[in-house]
Amino acid sequence: MLGSTLVTPQTGPEGTRVNKVLLEQGVNIARELYAGIAFDRGSRMDAFMVSTEGGVEIEKVAAETPEKIHKQFIDPVMGMHPWQARALAFALQLGPVATKAAIKVFLALYEAYRARDASLAEINPLVVTTAGEVIALDAKMNFDDNALFRQQEVAAMRDPLEEDPLEREANEFGLNYIKLNGNVGCMVNGAGLAMATMDIIKQAGGEPANFLDVGGGANVETVGNGFRIITKDPNVGAVLINIFGGIVRCDRVARGVVDAIGAAGISVPVVVRLQGTNAEQGREIIQQAKLGFIWADSFREAAEKAVAAAKGGSE
Amino acid sequence: MSILVNKDTRLLVQGITGGEGSFHTKQMLEYGTNVVAGVTPGRGGQKFEDRVPVFDTVREAVEQTGANAAVVFVPAAFAADAVLEAAESEIALVICITEGVPVMDMVKVSRYLQGRATHLIGPNCPGIISPGACKIGIMPGFIHKEGRVGVVSRSGTLTYEAVWQLTERGIGQSTCIGIGGDPVVGTTHLDALKLFNDDPDTGAVLLIGEIGGMAEEEAAAFARDEMDKPVAAFIAGRTAPPGRRMGHAGAIISGGVGTAQSKIEYLRGCGVAVAESPAEIGATVQSILK
Numbered sequence: 001m002l003g004s005t006l007v008t009p010q011t012g013p014e015g016t017r018v019n020k021v022l023l024e025q026g027v028n029i030a031r032e033l034y035a036g037i038a039f040d041r042g043s044r045m046d047a048f049m050v051s052t053e054g055g056v057e058i059e060k061v062a063a064e065t066p067e068k069i070h071k072q073f074i075d076p077v078m079g080m081h082p083w084q085a086r087a088l089a090f091a092l093q094l095g096p097v098a099t100k101a102a103i104k105v106f107l108a109l110y111e112a113y114r115a116r117d118a119s120l121a122e123i124n125p126l127v128v129t130t131a132g133e134v135i136a137l138d139a140k141m142n143f144d145d146n147a148l149f150r151q152q153e154v155a156a157m158r159d160p161l162e163e164d165p166l167e168r169e170a171n172e173f174g175l176n177y178i179k180l181n182g183n184v185g186c187m188v189n190g191a192g193l194a195m196a197t198m199d200i201i202k203q204a205g206g207e208p209a210n211f212l213d214v215g216g217g218a219n220v221e222t223v224g225n226g227f228r229i230i231t232k233d234p235n236v237g238a239v240l241i242n243i244f245g246g247i248v249r250c251d252r253v254a255r256g257v258v259d260a261i262g263a264a265g266i267s268v269p270v271v272v273r274l275q276g277t278n279a280e281q282g283r284e285i286i287q288q289a290k291l292g293f294i295w296a297d298s299f300r301e302a303a304e305k306a307v308a309a310a311k312g313g314s315e
Numbered sequence: 316m317s318i319l320v321n322k323d324t325r326l327l328v329q330g331i332t333g334g335e336g337s338f339h340t341k342q343m344l345e346y347g348t349n350v351v352a353g354v355t356p357g358r359g360g361q362k363f364e365d366r367v368p369v370f371d372t373v374r375e376a377v378e379q380t381g382a383n384a385a386v387v388f389v390p391a392a393f394a395a396d397a398v399l400e401a402a403e404s405e406i407a408l409v410i411c412i413t414e415g416v417p418v419m420d421m422v423k424v425s426r427y428l429q430g431r432a433t434h435l436i437g438p439n440c441p442g443i444i445s446p447g448a449c450k451i452g453i454m455p456g457f458i459h460k461e462g463r464v465g466v467v468s469r470s471g472t473l474t475y476e477a478v479w480q481l482t483e484r485g486i487g488q489s490t491c492i493g494i495g496g497d498p499v500v501g502t503t504h505l506d507a508l509k510l511f512n513d514d515p516d517t518g519a520v521l522l523i524g525e526i527g528g529m530a531e532e533e534a535a536a537f538a539r540d541e542m543d544k545p546v547a548a549f550i551a552g553r554t555a556p557p558g559r560r561m562g563h564a565g566a567i568i569s570g571g572v573g574t575a576q577s578k579i580e581y582l583r584g585c586g587v588a589v590a591e592s593p594a595e596i597g598a599t600v601q602s603i604l605k
Contacts, residue, residue, distance in 0.1 A: 041498050041528045041565070044422055059570050076419060077426050117419055146564060147417035149392060176562045180554075191496060191562025192470025192525055195551035196593035199575075202554045203592050211555070213562045244472040244479075246455035247342065276475060277455055299476070300594040 019161050028130040034058055036122035037113045045073040050088045054125035080110040097132035105134050116154055117147030166229055173225040182207025183310045185230035185239040189214050197242045206307030209236045224260030237310035238269040250274040250282030262291040269309035273302035317445035317490040318510040319408055324449045327352045327382035329397045331363050336388035339453050346450040352376040377404045384408040386451050395420035402433040410451050411437035421499040435501025441471040441493035462487015467507035468523035469496045477523055480597030489517040496563025504534035512542050519545045521600050526552035527566045527573040532581045539585035545603035549590040550578045
């Protein structure tokens with residue numbers, strides 16, 4: 001199994017390489033349950049969910065047989081009350097021995113979830129053995145990235161081998177990069193504008209190759225690093241740079257683009273759109289550089305030019 | 316007029332001597348914001364730029380300057396504490412610009428603020444501006460224009476883009492609020508719509524949302540049931556893959572909830588004019604103005 005490619009509903013069709021295997025002692029399973037905690041944004045509470053339908057996808061259970069999911073909302077400031085753990089355990093109708101064990105597991109799971117700044121803690125399946133023991137056979141936890149500074153143990157568990165190499169590299173430069181499957185690379189300042197740029201590329205008939213937020217302020221260094229990472233993706237046929245200059249001025253961003261990208265030589269067509277503070281000076285710098293940058297005035301024009309350029313390159 | 320901030324706003328800057336805090340305080344002063352005090356523990360008695368007195372505690376600053384709004388520029392690990400200190404001094408409005416505040420910290424803060432007089436905006440937001448009167452935050456002032464459209468958004472630069480589209484068309488803004496991209500924020504889209512609905516100087520509202528959560532839907536239901544002012548919207552993230560956090564901690568589609576498509580359909584069902592493309596935000600707002 002080690003070194004092979006595993007395909008499951010969680011990995012997506014491309015699968016993922018198996019680098020580690022966890023061996024566990026076999027148990028005699030009487031019942032398979034589900035137990036999970038996730039932060040509920042609407043109520044700003046932790047939703048603790050249990051179900052008799054363990055071992056299957058919980059979203060499916062929630063959609064098809066919602067009556068089989070029992071919930072308690074926990075105020076994170078108060079913590080989980082013992083009565084809430086009892087209510088969940090009794091709802092599962094486990095019999096006296098396993099009920100007692102399940103209450104302990106639920107309270108401990110909540111404690112682990114809260115103490116580690118988790119955003120999700122899920123045991124699926126949580127099994128009841130023929131002897132009435134309650135055992136976690138699998139578990140998944142997600143953590144609040146913003147809290148990692150005070151969760152050193154969790155941060156130390158990060159395994160770079162499990163991350164996309166380009167995303168890992170971007171992370172080291174402090175850039176927010178997510179690889180996608182299209183051919184139009186994009187470099188944008190700000191997460192919302194980056195998402196909107198991906199959207200408009202799609203509307204112009206193309207597919208974005210990535211999400212990349214270089215941060216509210218964009219400078220020579222971030223622009224250079226971002227460009228290197230985008231163009232390492234072999235699918236990228238053109239790059240769209242869309243920067244809204246607020247506090248960071250467009251003429252400085254333009255200098256950054258010319259210095260960082262122009263100097264290295266342009267390997268794919270690069271469409272540049274700068275808007276906001278000193279946009280006009282920015283345009284002059286880009287155009288006077290005579291390095292082959294394609295200038296766009298409007299948001300839509302930028303997307304259309306980038307999509308066309310990417311198509312031209314691949315034909 | 317406007318909501319939450321105006322000419323009478325007396326601003327206190329928490330973290331005024333830090334890199335971000337000092338830079339943006341200068342920008343705010345330049346815009347004409349009445350910055351009356353700064354707080355940096357250990358720097359009490361100094362003067363910022365020879366004009367703004369610096370205090371060790373928020374309490375002292377409020378007592379001596381009558382500050383009625385505070386903006387927080389302190390690092391993420393201490394941001395929640397700074398908000399609590401401001402709330403404890405009964406400052407009416409606190410804007411937290413800081414990015415990267417743990418969710419649990421914000422849950423505690425929001426619980427603490429329940430039933431108190433303090434209104435929180437943020438964290439992880441660009442701030443709030445009533446064009447021509449008061450700018451609190453990090454947005455570029457010059458892209459705005461005085462007028463009657465209220466703008467509320469989870470995003471920073473996308474809001475600038477949208478505001479710029481309005482200003483270029485000659486459409487001014489009453490107040491623009493960046494509520495922030497985190498899962499737990501002090502002011503929601505719904506809160507902002509309520510404030511805009513009660514503001515006689517706001518004639519229409521532009522709502523800019525993104526994938527994740529149900530906040531845009533809650534706001535749209537209010538627009539349908541309670542508002543007589545027209546609302547336009549744009550939702551970013553149609554092409555965002557599920558399960559991936561798109562920069563903002565709150566911008567994630569999880570368990571099938573919070574897709575752009577489901578939000579757009581819900582908003583349209585509530586009578587909100589949703590822009591198809593981010594290039595059409597200005598045109599969409601124009602279409603709802605009478």
